[in-house]
Amino acid sequence: MIASAVLASDVTVLGAGIAGLAMAVACAQRGRSVTVIEQAAALTDIGAGLQIAPNGGRVLAALGVTPRAIASRAVHVIDGVSGKSVIRMPLGPGFRLIHRADLISALADRAADVGVTLRLDTRVTDIADGGRALHLSEDTAMPTARLIGADGARGRARAFVEPDHRGAFTGQVAWRAIVPVDQWPAEAQIHTGNGRHLVCYPLRDGRALNIVAVEERTAWTEAGWSHTDDPAHLRAAFAGYATPIRRLLDRVETVHLWGLMDHGATPRWTRGACTLIGDAAHPTLPFLAQGANLALEDALTLAAMLDDPAGWEAARRPRVARALAVARSNARNYHLSGAKRILGHGALRTLNVIRPTAMLGRYDWLYNHDVTAG
Ligand SMILES: Cc1cc2nc3c(=O)[nH]c(=O)nc-3n(C[C@H](O)[C@H](O)[C@H](O)COP(=O)(O)OP(=O)(O)OC[C@H]3O[C@@H](n4cnc5c(N)ncnc54)[C@H](O)[C@@H]3O)c2cc1C
Secondary structure: OOEEOOOOOOEEEEOOOHHHHHHHHHHHHOOOOEEEEOOOOOOOOOOOEEEEOHHHHHHHHHHOOOOOOEEOOEEEEEEOOOOOEEEEEEOOOOOEEEEHHHHHHHHHHHHHHOOOEEEOOOOEEEEEHHHOEEEEOOOEEEEOOEEEEOOOOOOHHHHHHOOOOOOEEEEEEEEEEEEEOOOOOOOEEEEEOOOEEEEEEEEOOOOEEEEEEEEEOOOOOOOOOOOEEOHHHHHHHOOOOOHHHHHHHHOOOOEEEEEEEEOOOOOOOEEOOEEEOHHHOOOOOHHHOOHHHHHHHHHHHHHHOOOOHHHHHHHHHHHHHHHHHHHHHHHHHHOOOHHHHHHHHHHHHHHHHHOOOHHHHOOHHHHOOOOOOO
C-alpha cells in the first residue's frame, strides 16, 4: 500500500545533479522552500571533468558557489595524427576546469546553507496527477505544488512530459578516463582528425588529466555514463595518433564508454506542474562543453520566472537551440579526414597567425551572455 506524505515544500526538485542543485539554491535564495529528491545514496565522486565557461560561471557567482577549479588559459587544437599544433586560442578570465564531483559538492554545501532539504537514496518511480504527485521508491506518495524535472536525459520527468520523444544514435561513442600526470598546461587540448578526436585538460591540483575520446561507429545501443570498457579498445581506436597521445593512453587503467545520442531539445518543457531543466530539457552533446553551463543558466532563469514557465520556455529556447546546433556541427569539424583535414587545419593555422582570437570571437554570443543581469 502506498502511504501519503504531507505537502512539504513550495518546490520539489527531482535530481541532485548540477541542474537540480543549482535550481534548489536559486529558488531558496528567492524565499521558496525546496526539497530535492535524489536516487543516489551519497553525492560521491561520480563523473569527470567539466569546463565551466563565463556564462555558467556568472550563475555560480550569483548562487554564491565557489568550487575548487583550475583557470583555463587556452583552447589548443592539435592535429591528432602529426601531433602538430593547429591553433591555440587564448582564453580570457572566467574559463574554469572543474571536477564534476567538486562542483556537485560545492552546490550541495550551498544548498544546505540556504535551507534546502536534500533527500538522498530516494528514487522517484512514477509521476502522476499532472506532475503534482511523486511516487517514491519507499512506497510513499509525495504531493508537490511545483515539480522541477532535473533528472537528466533518461529520467522520469522527461518521460512524463514527452513520453514519445526519443533520441537517435549519433554514430559516435565516447570514452572518459582520468590519468595521473606530472605536469600539463592549464588548457583544454583538442586532438582532432580521422573520424575521431580526443579532448584533455588538467583537474584539481593539476596532477590528474581528464580525457574524453570520441570515435565514429556504425552501431551502439547503450547510453548512460557508467559502462566500463577495456582500455585496450580506447588505445586501439587512437593507435594512428601521434606518440604523446598513445603514451598517455597507455597509462589509462579504468575507462567508461557510452554511446552519444542526439535528442535535440525536448519538444515541450512543461506539462501540468512539472517543468524540465538541464539535460532533461535539452540533452547536450559534449562538443561545445556547455551541458553544465546551460543547466546553470536554466536554473537561475527559471527560478526567476517560476510562475510563468511558458514565458520562460519561449525566452530560453532560441539560445538553447543555437548551442545544441553548434555542438552538433563541432563534431563534424573535429573528425575531418584526408584532404579536408589538411585544408581545414591549414586555414586554422593561417588564422592563428593573423588573428588567434577570431575563432573564439564567434562564440561571444554564448560566453558573454549574462543571465544574472536581467
Ligand atoms: C553520473 C554522471 C556523470 C557525468 N559526468 C560528466 C562528465 O564527466 N563530464 C561532463 O561534461 N558531463 C558529465 N555529466 C553530465 C553533466 O553533468 C550534465 O550535462 C549537466 O550537468 C546537466 O545535467 P543535469 O543536472 O541536468 O542532469 P544529470 O547530471 O544527469 O543529473 C540528474 C540527477 O538526477 C538523478 N535521478 C535520475 N533519475 C532519478 C529518479 N528516478 N529518482 C531520483 N533521482 C534521479 C540522478 O541520479 C542524477 O543525480 C555526468 C552526468 C552524470 C549523471
